[in-house]
Amino acid sequence: xxxxxxxxxxxxxxxRAFLSTSHLLERRIEEQLKAAAGLTHPQYEILVRLxxxxxxxxxxxxxxxxxxxxxxxxxxxxxxxxxAGLVERATCPSDDRGVLAVLTEAGLRCLERVAPGHxxxxxxxxxxxxxxxxxxxxxxxxxxxxxxLRD
Amino acid sequence: xxxxxxxxxxxxxxxRAFLSTSHLLERRIEEQLKAAAGLTHPQYEILVRLxxxxxxxxxxxxxxxxxxxxxxxxxxxxxxxxxAGLVERATCPSDDRGVLAVLTEAGLRCLERVAPGHxxxxxxxxxxxxxxxxxxxxxxxxxxxxxxLRD
DNA sequence: GCAGGATGGTTCAAATCTGAACAACAAGTA
DNA sequence: TACTTGTTGTTCAGATTTGAACCATCCTGC
Numbered sequence: 602x603x604x605x606x607x608x609x610x611x612x613x614x615x616x617r618a619f620l621s622t623s624h625l626l627e628r629r630i631e632e633q634l635k636a637a638a639g640l641t642h643p644q645y646e647i648l649v650r651l652x653x654x655x656x657x658x659x660x661x662x663x664x665x666x667x668x669x670x671x672x673x674x675x676x677x678x679x680x681x682x683x684x685a686g687l688v689e690r691a692t693c694p695s696d697d698r699g700v701l702a703v704l705t706e707a708g709l710r711c712l713e714r715v716a717p718g719h720x721x722x723x724x725x726x727x728x729x730x731x732x733x734x735x736x737x738x739x740x741x742x743x744x745x746x747x748x749x750l751r752d
Numbered sequence: 753x754x755x756x757x758x759x760x761x762x763x764x765x766x767x768r769a770f771l772s773t774s775h776l777l778e779r780r781i782e783e784q785l786k787a788a789a790g791l792t793h794p795q796y797e798i799l800v801r802l803x804x805x806x807x808x809x810x811x812x813x814x815x816x817x818x819x820x821x822x823x824x825x826x827x828x829x830x831x832x833x834x835x836a837g838l839v840e841r842a843t844c845p846s847d848d849r850g851v852l853a854v855l856t857e858a859g860l861r862c863l864e865r866v867a868p869g870h871x872x873x874x875x876x877x878x879x880x881x882x883x884x885x886x887x888x889x890x891x892x893x894x895x896x897x898x899x900x901l902r903d
Numbered sequence: 904g905c906a907g908g909a910t911g912g913t914t915c916a917a918a919t920c921t922g923a924a925c926a927a928c929a930a931g932t933a
Numbered sequence: 934t935a936c937t938t939g940t941t942g943t944t945c946a947g948a949t950t951t952g953a954a955c956c957a958t959c960c961t962g963c
Contacts, residue, residue, distance in 0.1 A: 677949070747773045821920080
């Protein structure tokens, strides 16, 4: 049976604030990235994950899990990024089914060009407004939930 | 000029955790609402805001701002909810341009039926995993960012 | 080896979101 | 009153997302 307890005022305030903030911030980020580089936020995140990965490449499935999008959405976005010359597809040596998404030099340069402006937004609206303690608490709170959701 | 400072490890961990968690939770909520009632999360939020509003009605623009969606997305969703009989449109007495979205009885019953399961998800993955202190800190942190983003 | 079930990636249709353009009305000013 | 500017909600085209269906490939146990 589902738990039917409602949320009390404190809990509801927390949930509402979290929900609104995540959506508002998402919109602001989307707006900034579009204006600065014609990128969407998922596209930017793909570039970031690839840049961080060893060999600047990742399997499609792992990349989809990291960025938190469906496999089909990733297929679509990788195709778009490939057309833009920022990513290439490569066959996976260890698994013939596999596809590797590889960051190109142009992709890396694009990321380096765009990252400062993007991080400026993240900073100015979120990170720089929090004390060190608040930052720590938020990380532990978010991490607990993330772990639970990743099964 | 844009601030070009990078994020240090702590800051990056916080941002990554926030980003992943919000996306994962969004997916889980979407899944639960679809299975339980055939509703999307924005649709559910529209019903909630209307149920809370005096007279169970709100102007389109105000509703769009509350739920954090574009005006056109709201127009689309209100039309959908109208077709489902959960919401009705009414003319605004004080402004001939205005449109009021009004929650119907069926809409209210639907919300009462769906809310427990939805809140169960919010609780089990987020709220119930946080201590009271963590809850408080998260609320203040999110509220600061929300205020900044709402200009 | 090989059947049977899991996994990886793509394709497809359907739904949804956004921003720009638009039309109707409001509100202030000369 | 007439003009100008701002607001409201809708429509529209285009981009993106999701889940289901699908095929190819892997892997395990016999």
